[in-house]
Amino acid sequence: MQSETANQANAARAAWLRILALAQSDALDAAYSRLGDAAALPGYRLLRKPESGMAMVRARAGGTGAQFNLGEMSVTRCAVVLDETEGQAATAGVAYIQGRGTRHAEQAAVLDALLQRPAWHQRVHDVVIAPLAQALTERAAAQAATAAQTRVEFFTMARGED
């Protein structure tokens, strides 16, 4: 039971980390400042400054073949810890994002930490996560629609063997 709730919590966190990582930098920036305008964000310090590096992307052909190295991509990571406030222990937040957007990584890490705080969770979810998730879905739908314009359906004629 304990591990089940932990799994659910991890899945929820993975979902918001995904949205934060895939968000467009300017959209995240705008949402972050909207959140900051509504109420002052708690102070935080950098546990690990935003740093860029390379990560090897590995893949499997068809999902079942042998693993191969697809190529390297640049990744930026960051870890922050929110200051302790009354009744709140220090909370750590992490972010791994594609590319070299150090500001994006730092904001995503702070938002991850805020989402783990009960007092902030709902507000951050409404102001940041929900609009970014919406934008992500729209972007994916637009891309799929563009690709669908040139879709070709192949039909195989029955060869009459059976």
Next chain:
Amino acid sequence: MPSTHSMTTAPTTSLLPGFDNPVDDAQQVFRAALEAFAHPGRLETLPVTSGQPEGLSPALTALLLTLADPDTPVWLPADVPAAARAFLRFHCGCPLVDNLGEATFVCIPAGHAMPALADCAQGLPAYPDRSATLLVEVASLHAGDTLTLRGPGIETTQSLCVTGLPADFRASWRANNTGFPLGVDLLLASGDEFCAMTRTTLVED
């Protein structure tokens, strides 16, 4: 979603930042460690500062941040505060082992007894480099028992004043010398100063 909120709070309450500039600072500390091993017994002063968890001194912290990584198991005495373990796990990503013989770095902070040198990894005849390096915090590197050192890296002799080594240190170090090319290397740290003793360094009687 109340279940999401208790996840990471417990181990992170005391997490501290590591080096200010991880690459540059680690390079400077590495250079200082290299100088220390090239000139056994000569004191080096830490060139940079870092976050410092409870239970570790500045020199031990900086040396571990520089040297330890996911390929180097680190051994710590059992009663070292959890904050120090969490710090090393986060910043170095090093495995923390309970078995002394598996460790590449054996770290002994202030107030802990030094394990027997012979119990640490000695290396293999084909791979003498697979031995342990001990990082030992001593009370002082300026006062106390004077050791006269001789050997590679020392032109004539080098004297080293140490307080806080175990009483049988000279005998166990002599045993460590005789195992050459196997044996352990030693880094003695005190506050923000440290010096090295390699397995070829002889302590005169």
